[in-house]
Amino acid sequence: MATPRTTSELDSVALETELLSTWQDEKLFEATVENRAEGEPFIFLEGPPTANGKPGIHHVVARTYKDLVCRWKTMQGNFVERKGGWDTHGLPVEIEVQKRLDLMSNEAIEAFGMEEFNKECRESVWTYEAAWREMTERMAYWCDLDEPYVTLHNEFIESCWWALKQMFDKGLLYRGYKVLPYCPQTGTSYSSHEVALGYKEVEEPSVYVKFKLEDTNASILAWTTTPWTLPGNVGLAVGPDVEYVRVRVTATPEKWEGHGGAEIGEELILAKDLFKEVIRHHCEEVETFPGSDLIGRSYEPLFPGAVDRNGSESAWTVIGADWVTTTDGTGVVHTAVMYGEDDYNLGMEVGLPAQHTVAMDGSFLEGTHSELDGRYVKDCDETIIKLMHDSGLLYREKMYLHDYPHCWRTGHPLLYYAMDSWFVKMTAVKDKLLEFNSQVEWAPDWVGEGRFGEWLRNVKDWAISRERYWGTPLPVWICGECGKQHCVGSTEEMASMAKEGSPVAEDLHRPYVDDTILACPECGGDMKREPFVMDCWFDSGCASFAQWHHPFGEEGKFENNFPIDYICEGVDQTRGWFYTLLAVSTTVFDSICYKRCLSLGLILDAEGKKMSKSKGNIVDPWDHFNREGADATRWYMVTAGAPWNPLKFDPNGVRETYGKMFLTLWNIHRFHSDYAALDGFDPASSPRGNNTPLDNWVLSRLAEVVAGTTKQFEEWDFHKACRDIEEFVVNDVSNWYVRRSRRRLWDEADSDDKLACQHTLHTVLVTVSRLMAPVSPFMSDAIHRNLVGESVHMADWPEAGDVDSEIIETMALVRELAETGRRIRVDADRRQRLPCAEGWIVSGPDLSAFHEILAEELNVEIISLEKDLDRFQKIEVVPNRRSLGAKCRQDLPAVLQGIADGDSEAMLASIEAGNLVISGYEIGKDDIELRRIEREGFAAQTVQIADSSVSLVLDMSDSPELLSRGLARDITRRIQAARKDLDLAIEDTISLQVWMKDAPELYGEDSAWIINETRASSADFKIGEGQGESFEVDGATIWYSVSRS
RNA sequence: GCGCGGGUAGCUUAGUCGGCUGGAGCACCCGGCUGAUAACCGGGAGGUCGCAGGUUCAAGUCCUGCCUCGCGCACCA
Known part of the structure; x- marks a missing residue:
């Protein structure tokens, strides 16, 4: 503890940058x-x-919430x-490099050279590292x-390999197919994120195709928007509970467009709901089922012949699937196993x-098919439609408008395509996932x-392999001789299994790791990496x-830091990191991964639109770091709403936070430290003084x-929490405690009262800076250092002291009365500076401790308590709706209505007699509340606080003494303004001249008061017209002249 | 289309178990106050509480449907 230094006007950017280097020096x-x-x-x-x-x-938002929790926990005593950490792999990195080097296909990358390409990727991931570091430090x-x-890093990759091997050993890793949106031009499949970039509305031919049943003379109608998948058809899916109808064609339609058609007498089967929409011919219904x-x-x-039966019993049969709907098509889904996700899953099933x-x-x-072989599928739509038509298998064609995913790089339509993939069998641990x-x-x-729960309940096997170049290589090797699969779990294992003479990758990335050939432990054959x-x-x-x-010799670091x-x-x-952390910990450790997860809302611009580069509505954090500072930016983000709600980031809001919260807090601190420095106040050694009720009140609020x-x-x-802190600082501390305490510190002698005030301010400021430190680490530290001599970030989180709720309620009433x-x-219509002779407080709790404050606030000579309630108040009976409603x-x-019309006094008497109906x-005591309101005809108002009603009555009469005092107040106010205009320091003295015309008499004690308040070393009060500045008050005109003496 | 979360004054927002006149802040207007800082206080104006039904003595609050915004999933035959 030490005597605080005086402080200057707030320059938050300078304050923060200076602190940053202090922190760095101090580590x-x-x-x-x-x-x-x-x-x-x-x-x-x-x-x-x-x-x-x-x-x-x-x-910055995410890092604020990470930081504030960590800082808070640290202050609470936690280690x-x-x-x-840096995420450095993946398709986005590759795409950046591909764009820069104009390598827009896998062929181009391979021609460029995988080794070179990955080198570029490795460098590219650090492009903005410096920018990240600067942002991180500055905030x-x-x-x-x-x-x-x-x-x-090899170490990180090795741990990933180890984890995958755990899954492999548990039988959770398998090779299969996954249907993915795939671009044949670039040879890349896309994640849903990228697919979302490329949806385009296109109009394409869709077709209704007849599938001839074998055991009866009828065809099932199915619909598809992708004719190119028809050669791959191996099944038809129907809804088991959907109602279907079999119809017989009785007449041709009047109009027909495009290919296709049906013979009279032909029989077709489709969902009954869709019959009218699909069938153009006149038909009779044969049966429904x-x-x-x-x-x-x-x-x-x-x-x-396009697809081999390959022993399948179910090929080219009708299959039930409960996801089949009748919202469009025919209620029959053409199924081509390799070209649709549902199709594939159904096919596997x-x-x-x-x-x-x-x-x-x-x-x-x-x-x-001879007319299709070798041709690009999207070019074959017409051919396929013609082939269907010619063989009488086409019922109709129809142009169909829909959104279809396109390659966001080349603009080509994507094909849903079953890709060779490795999977983690998440479906096998679904119950665990849900439990965890x-x-x-x-x-x-x-x-x-x-x-998240929804996602887990629908969990699918995790396709973890990508046919890409820049990433953690899949550590699975397969024997070319016997087909054995081996998953490598460490670099050492890879080295020990390497075939004699084979290079052993030192950098675990491609292409080096591809060159490492393992010797098959089963047959000794060559194993190549997938x-x-x-x-x-x-x-x-x-x-x-x-x-x-x-688990490679890290000495228990993991065990001590998990979960x-x-x-x-x-x-x-949610579907990204939150999921993969849990997915990995569940499959590898059979454990939860994290105990608490804060999921933050999206950040939007001030208009509520998503921030994006293309819209140009990105907010640069530095705009605010360099203007209002990081504290105000962080505080604004935290107080603007719940962390999980979308945050509309409004630059004006940051400005407001700065002006309101930080400037105010700084000035409170400045006010305290300036006087503390002047007086040599030391919180450790200066006597405590006796707390006033005002001190006790603010400490209770604290x-x-x-x-x-x-x-x-x-x-x-x-x-x-932060809104409450802000409210406390601005409203309670600054606008009430400090305002009401200013004069206490002006006292030049070391008074008891001044010391009490200084100790109180010290406690309030130190505690508030600790509360704020997690969110706004700069100003809180600057204040704490100045007052305590130590960083706030080394301090303990404050413990709450005793709350005297009575004094808090009382003060709320006092402030309410001051406003009243x-x-x-x-x-x-009585001006504030003209005192009233007397004010009466009628009923309510004992406010005598605050009568002095109230008298000053209200500008009345004497506050007295009026015991005779009936003199200024009357009673009003108000209904208690909750009780009466029941x-x-x-x-x-x-x-x-009865209560409203009734006379309050009479009703109250009846209630007390127990006979109000x-x-x-029957209306009892609990059914009503009593409220006291002021009687008419007085300068009075009544306020309701909790369950008490208090009236304030002011005496409006004038007297020469009061007029003199009022005049003195008005003159003082003008002179103080003039002092301020002259830019005088508080201790400077002035020469003063005042002329008064048509003014009430100014008593000697009041002119002396003016002289004292305005620090006039000489003063001259005259009657009559004067010169210089003037003002009018209640019919009087006053001239005054002020100069430095 | 399905799921989740929003929609309260020009803007930002509070609103507990359904209960007294829907509170604040910013901005605006009028007044006051001030050796008090980008301050403070009083008053005013500004609200179809997204819309429509319903439950209830009573709905911003509960229920149903719809509109709308955001996000996620599915956009599929």
């Missing part, structure tokens, strides 16, 4: 962590960002380590960026042959139950242990805020 972050080395660990995990994009304001996100985990009757019936293949009819380059495979999820404390809880890399989400999903290079206590990211990570903040932080309501007094004056139900309006209901 303060490290010190705050070490300071709690013996504390209970609170484990945080940083979700790794990618540094190949510029950091934006939304990253909180914060290791940084005071405390996180170890010097020893971060990096997903491209549920879809289940169709299941198992065989039909003739459209393109015989019932054992349809899984065979491609289309090659990876998008052309039909040889043997499909139920153990996570989600904020907000509905994300856990809703969005040429995939892993989904980069797998990398970050491994972060909880791979950051420590677990994680707290993670925090944007809600868009205790209330401490308790509230702690509770709200625990409940994730950071926004509420001004209202009375407005109504009575009693009277539908008769309530009549009863309310209104509209047939």
